[in-house]
Amino acid sequence: MTHNNYHVVIIGGGGTGIATMYDLCLRGFKVTLIEKGELTSGTTGRHHGQLHCGARYAMGDKNIAKECMEESAILRKIAPNAIEYNMGMFVALSDDDMQYKENFIQSCLNAGIPAKEIPTSLAFEYEKNLNQNIKASVLVPDGTIDPWRLAISFAAGALKTGNATIKTYHQVISINKKSNNIESVTVINHITNKKEIIKADAFINAGGPFSGNIAKLADIDIPVSPSPGTMLAIKKRISNMVVSRLHKAGDGDIVVPQRQLTIIGSTQWISDNPDINRVPQKDIEFLTNAAIEIFPCFKDYEYHTAWAAARPLYGKHNNSEEVRNLSRDFEAIDHEQTDNIKNMISIVGGKATTLRGMGEVVSDLLCKKISLDIKGKTSEIILPHYREYYRGGYNGQSN
Ligand SMILES: Cc1cc2nc3c(=O)[nH]c(=O)nc-3n(C[C@H](O)[C@H](O)[C@H](O)COP(=O)(O)OP(=O)(O)OC[C@H]3O[C@@H](n4cnc5c(N)ncnc54)[C@H](O)[C@@H]3O)c2cc1C
Incomplete structure (x- = not known):
C-alpha cells in the first residue's frame, strides 16, 4: 500500500x-x-x-540502562545544539555507598556503560566544590540536556x-x-x-x-502510574558535571548543572492527577539538605525556584x-x-x-x-x- x-x-x-x-x-x-x-x-x-547514560539504572534495570547508553550517544550526535556533554560523577559519602560501588561499576560495564573509578584527588580537581569527605568517585558518560x-x-x-x-x-x-x-x-x-x-x-x-x-x-x-517529584534550583552553577550519590536510586541524589543554575532532584510520591501545581514544603528543606551533603556551598547561593512534574511510569503499584x-x-x-x-x-x-x-x-x-x-x-x-x-x-x- x-x-x-x-x-x-x-x-x-x-x-x-x-x-x-x-x-x-x-x-x-x-x-x-x-x-x-x-x-x-x-x-x-x-x-x-540529565542526559542519562543509564548508570543510575544499571543495578536494577539493565534494559533501560542499555537503552539510555545507546540513546544518549545518538542524541549527542544528532542534537549537538541541545546537549552539553559534560560527563557524570557518582560519589560515595558513606560506608554503605562504598559497599554499593563494586557491584555498581560491574553492572554499568555489563550494560555497556564505561564506568571508571578515579582517585578522589582527581575528582576534587574536576569538581572543586565537592564535599571534601567523599570516599570514592566513579566517572560515567552522563551529560546535560x-x-x-x-x-x-x-x-x-x-x-x-x-x-x-x-x-x-x-x-x-x-x-x-x-x-x-x-x-x-x-x-x-x-x-x-x-x-x-x-x-x-x-x-x-x-x-x-x-x-x-x-x-x-x-x-x-x-x-500507567503518574509519579510526581520535586526539583529545586539555586542561581549559581556550582558543578561542571552531573553529580549523583553512589547508592540505590533514591530521593535527592542527583545534582545537574543547567545553564547558569544548579538543580537538585528529586522526590517521589503517588498521585492519580498528573497536573502537578504544588510543591510540598517539606521537599524544599529535604532537597536543600541533600544538595549540601554533596556540595556544602549549595547553602551560600540564592534560591531560584522549586517545581514538580509527574513521571509517566509504566505499570501499576499499590x-x-x-x-x-x-x-x-x-x-x-x-x-x-x-x-x-x-x-x-x-x-x-x-x-x-x-x-x-x-x-x-x-x-x-x-x-x-x-x-x-x-x-x-x-x-x-x-x-x-x-x-x-x-x-x-x-x-x-x-x-
Ligand atoms: C522529577 C522528574 C525528573 C526527571 N528527570 C529526568 C532527567 O533528568 N532526564 C531524563 O531523561 N528524564 C527525566 N525525567 C523523565 C522525563 O521527564 C519524562 O519521561 C518525559 O519528559 C516524558 O515525556 P512525554 O512526552 O512522554 O510526557 P509529557 O512531556 O508529559 O507530554 C505529554 C503531553 O500530553 C499533553 N496532553 C495530555 N492530555 C492531553 C489531551 N487530552 N489532549 C492534548 N494533549 C494532551 C500534555 O499537556 C503534555 O504536554 C524526569 C521526570 C520527573 C518527573
Missing part, C-alpha cells in the same frame, strides 16, 4: 509525541500533533535535564518535511469509535473555545503521565515503595492486541533521554501493523537547530 495520504493523529506534545511526529514525517506519513498547552508544557519542560531545545529541535525537523501540522492549545476531549476502529477525535481550541473533529487513519496516545486519562476517552485502561521499583523502561501498546481497537497505539513510560528511541519503536509498530516496510532514519540525520522551529513555518499561533 502507499502511505502518502495516510494520516496519523498524535495526542501529546511532549518529547515522546514530538519525536514520534518527526519519525513518522520522515517516513512520509502526514501527521497532526495535538497538544492541550504549549509544546513541552507537560513533564518534558520540567525535568532535571536542555529539555526544551531538544524537543523543539525534533519539532523543527518534522516541520521541515512539510508533513507535520502542530495544533497547540488544542485538547482532545473525546475519541470517537465506530465498532473496533477509531474514526476521529474531538478537540477543543482553548483560545477560541471552538470544537473541531479531526479524522485520521491511526491514532497515537503519547500523553506521558496523562496517557491513562487519554486512553480512558477510548474506554481503555492502560497501566504503595510508594512499589512505585519506586517500577521500571523506567517504555512500552508501545498495540490496542488491537489488548483491546480489539484496530488503529490506536499508546506509548508509555521511558525517559526524556529515550524520546527518539520511543518515537522509532512506535513508528515501527505502526508500519508493521499496516504492512509497510519503511525504516526509521532519525538516528542518522542531524536535527535542525531549535530556532528553525519558528523559521520553519510555525509562528507560535495555534493552527
Whole structure:
C-alpha cells in the first residue's frame, strides 16, 4: 500500500509525541500533533535535564540502562545544539555507598556503560566544590540536556518535511469509535473555545503521565502510574558535571548543572492527577539538605525556584515503595492486541533521554501493523537547530 495520504493523529506534545511526529514525517506519513498547552508544557519542560547514560539504572534495570547508553550517544550526535556533554560523577559519602560501588561499576560495564573509578584527588580537581569527605568517585558518560531545545529541535525537523501540522492549545476531549476502529477525535481550541473533529487513519496516545486519562476517552485502561517529584534550583552553577550519590536510586541524589543554575532532584510520591501545581514544603528543606551533603556551598547561593512534574511510569503499584521499583523502561501498546481497537497505539513510560528511541519503536509498530516496510532514519540525520522551529513555518499561533 502507499502511505502518502495516510494520516496519523498524535495526542501529546511532549518529547515522546514530538519525536514520534518527526519519525513518522520522515517516513512520509502526514501527521497532526495535538497538544492541550504549549509544546513541552507537560513533564518534558520540567525535568532535571540529565542526559542519562543509564548508570543510575544499571543495578536494577539493565534494559533501560542499555537503552539510555545507546540513546544518549545518538542524541549527542544528532542534537549537538541541545546537549552539553559534560560527563557524570557518582560519589560515595558513606560506608554503605562504598559497599554499593563494586557491584555498581560491574553492572554499568555489563550494560555497556564505561564506568571508571578515579582517585578522589582527581575528582576534587574536576569538581572543586565537592564535599571534601567523599570516599570514592566513579566517572560515567552522563551529560546535560536542555529539555526544551531538544524537543523543539525534533519539532523543527518534522516541520521541515512539510508533513507535520502542530495544533497547540488544542485538547482532545473525546475519541470517537465506530465498532473496533477509531474514526476521529474531538478537540477543543482553548483560545477560541471552538470544537473541531479531526479524522485520521491511526491514532497515537503519547500523553506521558496523562496517557491513562487519554486512553480512558477510548474506554481503555492502560497501566500507567503518574509519579510526581520535586526539583529545586539555586542561581549559581556550582558543578561542571552531573553529580549523583553512589547508592540505590533514591530521593535527592542527583545534582545537574543547567545553564547558569544548579538543580537538585528529586522526590517521589503517588498521585492519580498528573497536573502537578504544588510543591510540598517539606521537599524544599529535604532537597536543600541533600544538595549540601554533596556540595556544602549549595547553602551560600540564592534560591531560584522549586517545581514538580509527574513521571509517566509504566505499570501499576499499590504503595510508594512499589512505585519506586517500577521500571523506567517504555512500552508501545498495540490496542488491537489488548483491546480489539484496530488503529490506536499508546506509548508509555521511558525517559526524556529515550524520546527518539520511543518515537522509532512506535513508528515501527505502526508500519508493521499496516504492512509497510519503511525504516526509521532519525538516528542518522542531524536535527535542525531549535530556532528553525519558528523559521520553519510555525509562528507560535495555534493552527
Ligand atoms: C522529577 C522528574 C525528573 C526527571 N528527570 C529526568 C532527567 O533528568 N532526564 C531524563 O531523561 N528524564 C527525566 N525525567 C523523565 C522525563 O521527564 C519524562 O519521561 C518525559 O519528559 C516524558 O515525556 P512525554 O512526552 O512522554 O510526557 P509529557 O512531556 O508529559 O507530554 C505529554 C503531553 O500530553 C499533553 N496532553 C495530555 N492530555 C492531553 C489531551 N487530552 N489532549 C492534548 N494533549 C494532551 C500534555 O499537556 C503534555 O504536554 C524526569 C521526570 C520527573 C518527573
